Amino acid sequence: MMIVGAMTGRGVLPLMNVPHNVKINLAHYMSNVLKPLLEDGVGKIYEEGASKDFVHHEAARAHTAR
Structure with missing residues (x-):
């Protein structure tokens, strides 16, 4: 299971659940x-x-796309 969340200076955004059987690639992520x-x-x-x-993403190697 993958859950995407974000925080801002004005508050926390709702969590988004990404289904476990989805292949995450650049097109799907975008x-x-x-x-x-x-x-x-x-x-x-x-x-x-x-x-x-x-928008700043952490630079974790698992979160990069070529």
């Missing part, structure tokens, strides 16, 4: 994890100021 996290989570918290925000 469309099904990162895009909803940014649009639904960060966009709702920061509203108009969301376009000025930066």
Whole structure:
């Protein structure tokens, strides 16, 4: 099981559950994890100021895609 979570200066975003039988690749991560996290989570918290925000991912080797 994989769970994605994020914290911001204004609060914690809802956790997202990634099904265990899904192969995580760049395309899946971008469309099904990162895009909803940014649009639904960060966009709702920061509203108009969301376009000025930066997203930082930890640099763990397991979280990189070529």
